[in-house]
Amino acid sequence: MPHSQHPIELLRFNTCGSVDDGKSTLIGRLLYDSKNLMEDQLEALERSADITGGGQINLANLTDGLRAEREQGITIDVAYRYIATPKRKFIVADTPGHVQYTRNMVTGASTANLSIVLVDARLGVIEQTRRHSYIAALxxxxxxxxxxxxxxxxxxxxxxxxxxxxxxxxxxxxxxxxKDVKFIPISALNGDNVVDASPHTPWYGGPTLLNHLETVHIASDWNLSAFRFPVQWVNRPNNPTNKELHDFRGLSGQLAGGTVKVGQKIMVLPSGLKSTIKEIWTYDGKLPEAFSPQSVTLVLEHDLDISRGDMIIGLENLPGMSSDLQARICWMHQRPLQRGNKYFLKHGSQTVQAIVAGLDSRINIQDYEAEIAPPELAMNGIGEIRLKTSKPLIYDGYKTNRLTGSFILIEQGTNQTVGAGMLLPPLEAVKPEYNDFAI
Amino acid sequence: MTSYHLDHLQYLETEAIHVMREVAAEFERPALLFSGGKDSICLLRLAEKAFRPSDIPMPFLNVETGHEFPELLEFRDRRAKELGAKLIVRTVDEAIKKGTAHPAPGEISRNKLQIPVLLGAIEEFRFDCAIGGARRDEEKARAKERFFSFRDAFGQWDPKNQRPEIWNLYNARLNSGENMRVFPLSNWTEMDVWEYIKKEQLEVPNIYFSHERECFRRGGQWLPVPPKHTDPTKPDPFAGGRPKPNEPVKKLVVRVRTIADMISTGMIESKVYSVDDIITEIAAARVTERGSRADDKVSEAAMEDRKKAGYF
Structure with a gap:
């Protein structure tokens, strides 16, 4: 595995396609041709080839890790793989194509910068192609x-x-x-245009798949335009021996958007109280400025009553704050979503109760048309809902910010994660009641 | 400040710090599994980064098989003390005495016996969460593991019934008796771990560096010769793990790449004396780190089976 001294970017991608499109083979091929496979992995591959493959090495066996999967010849869950080249490091989410496992694709895609949708050249565009493109867009x-x-x-x-x-x-x-769309003709089985350019496609002038992964511009994929800081953990040292830190009260969290500077005026929601950033504290020393997605500890000029679940924001580009929400949702559980159902909703560092006030539409994945007011949303269904929450959320539209615009629904009792939600933009920005700085 | 962009180690670090703070905020009685190995050394630094200037808000927990490298135990105890953390140690020996762990006849490795000991400690201290240093790149079954890995009241992992994990929204909700294993290093590779150790200038036990050691050949690996059995009133804890007459002992310059215990850790012949040397060696390596772990070679699905039974 190559090693380099200069800073290396990390690209997260997922692969999707239907059964037998060759996803696992493609990832096996990427690992193999980029020299990210080790001898003992190849040996294990050869051993299993003797048993199941009639002597032929099956690259899919590299990623189909669980015994249950090898027996059934399918991938049942999201598997993560790691590839390093001299140019970039990659986290790969291998997401299965079975229609009943759409929830896994949503899982793998939620953190990805890039999606690879596999299309079988013989079959062309099928329902799965449209579904996977839709989910990647969603x-x-x-x-x-x-x-x-x-x-x-x-x-x-x-x-x-x-x-x-x-x-x-x-x-x-x-x-x-x-932001960008690429089409690449490949053979994952034989390795054409995966890592090395193929002699069979003189008519294709574009990059190989790996080439593209190594060079696609990802530096602007994070939202840096509006400061958002969900307070994760209040940092109060219980350590009277160090006098200097006796009154330390820090607010720890990860920037979910934007940048923040020492001396900047900020507002805390939902209280609406304002203060100024006194210090940006980290283990490695104080910073003059921090940006998303750094994890830091903020110290404010004023001692405000702030706890987990609160959001610290800049004074411009205000988010929405409401208990009445509209969202797209992907349903992930056998028990369908119906109007009136109650769930826990986790958004940022806050968990509240939510009731489904309305199921407005269900998307038909074939033609992307909306069916109005369906009775329920079954497993793998995607629709638009209205929610009423026990406390207001401080949020942005998902298209503006993937972190402050997303939530999960948790079934009460079983604690299963049953839905992945993407909020529609707020109808109006928050109008805080208090305009004075804290005293 | 010229660029608002994180390199890969900074990205992995902020992700792991976020996970650790979620644990501190969402669980009542978390613990951090600390063995003294390279992965858990990174965990400790990440805990410092997540929680300082406060104390690390959870005790350290280690399960001893009784076959540990003495260097590792010394290092573990010293680091816990330096960080001002409470270290809880539970052993396979105690569990066998108490009758909560039962060695399989003829089996020398105590790897599987760690499972009841860990589950016993979780019950004893009513831990609702244990942070571990496992990484997805280690092994095929681990590749499907979540950051927040739900375990039922029997401590079991059910790969077909995992909670989907979406964005950075970790579902930490439990009913009583259930618990969570959390793996902040999920997305780290072996190379990332060593690059981080280098960047943070972290101390590691000296068995990661090359040294002279008596070894013997078994199962295609060089195993370390265990320390002498000095107390004849007690049974030899390393019985079965000592070289047989047909397994000649050789003095070699070796090091460990991954540490289980003395009975299941293959020593690799190597001449590396610094973290830089190790990084160079891994970059050129042609086998994975688990290639030297006897416990994974038992069957194709060895790790999957142990995880289902409650292994970390």
Missing amino acids: LGIPHIVFAVNKMDLVDWSEARFIEIRDAIEDFLPKLDAF
Whole structure:
């Protein structure tokens, strides 16, 4: 594995496709051709080939880790893989394509900068292709790659590749989501255009898949425009021997958006009290400025009553604050979502109770049309709902900020995570009651 | 400040600090599993970064098999003291005496016996959460693990029934008797761990560096010769883990790449004397770190089986 002295960026991507599209083979191929596989992994691969594969090495066995999966020949859960090249490090979420496992794709995609959607060159665009593109768009993934796989089985036909590209470009505008879209003709099984350029595609002038992953611009994927700091943990040393820290009262958390400077005026929500940043404290010393997604501890000029769940924000670009929310939701549990159901809702560092006030629509994944007022939302369904919460949330629209615009729903009693929600933009910005600085 | 951009280690660090603070905020009685190995050494630094200037708000817990490298135990005790943390140690020996752990006939490794000891400690101290240093890149079954890994009242992991983990919103809710294992280093690779140790100038036990040691060959690996059995009134704790007559002992220059205990850790022949040397060696390595762990070679699904039974 290569090692380098200069700073290396981390790119998170996920792979999606339907069963037998060759996702696991593709990741195996990326690992293999980029020399990220070790001898003992290859040995284990050969051992299992002797048992199950009639002697042929099956790259999919590298990622299909659990015994249950190998027996059934399917991937049942999100698996994470790590690839390093001299240019970048990668975290790969291998997400299964089974229709019943859409929740896993949402899981893998939620933290990704980029999605690779696999398309079988023989089958072209199928329902799964539209579903995966929709989910990638829904989750606000900035970059998407359509890897048209098994090109060897269509005789490396440029016409077929263009036909598929056109079919995808037909529906992409409806999604209105991605910063950039790439189409790459590959054969994961044989390694064409995965790491090394293929001799079979002289008509293709673009980068190989790895090439693209190494160079796609991701520096601006974090929201740096509006300061958001969900208070995670109040830091009060219980340590009277160190006099200097006797009155230390820090607010620990991770910036969910924007930047913050010492001396900057801030507001605490929901109280609306204002103060000024006195110190940005870290273990490695005080900072003059911090940015998302750094984890820091803020010290304010005034001793305000602040606890976990509160949000510290800048005085410009105010968020919404409301108990009446509208959101898109992906449902992840066998017990369907219905109007009137009650859940715990976790948003940032806050957990509140929420009741489903309305189920406004359900998205048909085939044509992206909305069905109005459906009776319920079943597992893997995606729809728009209204929620009423026991306490107001301080939030942004998901398109503006993936961290302050997202929430999960938790079933009361079983504590299962049952839904992933993306908030629609607030109808109005917060209007704090208190305008004076704290005394 | 020129750029608002984190490099890969800074990204992994802020992610791990966020996870640790979630634990402190969401659980009533968390513990941090600290063995003295390289991964848990990183955990301690991350805990300092998450919680200073406060004390680290959880005790350290270690499960001893009784076959530990003495260097590791010395290091573990000293680090806990330096950080002002409470260190709780529970041992397989005690558990066997109390009848809560039962060695399988003929099995030398006590790896599996750590499971009832860990579960016993969780019950004894009513821990609702244990932070561990496991990483997803270590092993295939670990690749499917969550940051917040739910365990039922029997301490079991059910891979088919894991809670989906979306964005950085960790569902920490439990019913009584259930508990959580939390892995802040989930996204770290072996290389990341050593690069972090270098960057933070963290001390590691000297067995990670090359030294002369008596070893013997078994199962395709160099195993360390255990310390002499000095107390004849007690049974030899390393019985079965000593070289047999047909396993000649050789003095070699070796080090450990991953540490289990003396019975299941393969020593690798190597000449590295600094963290920089280790990073260079890993960069050139042709086997994974777990390639030297006897406990994983038992079957293709060895780790999966142990995790389902409550292994960390």
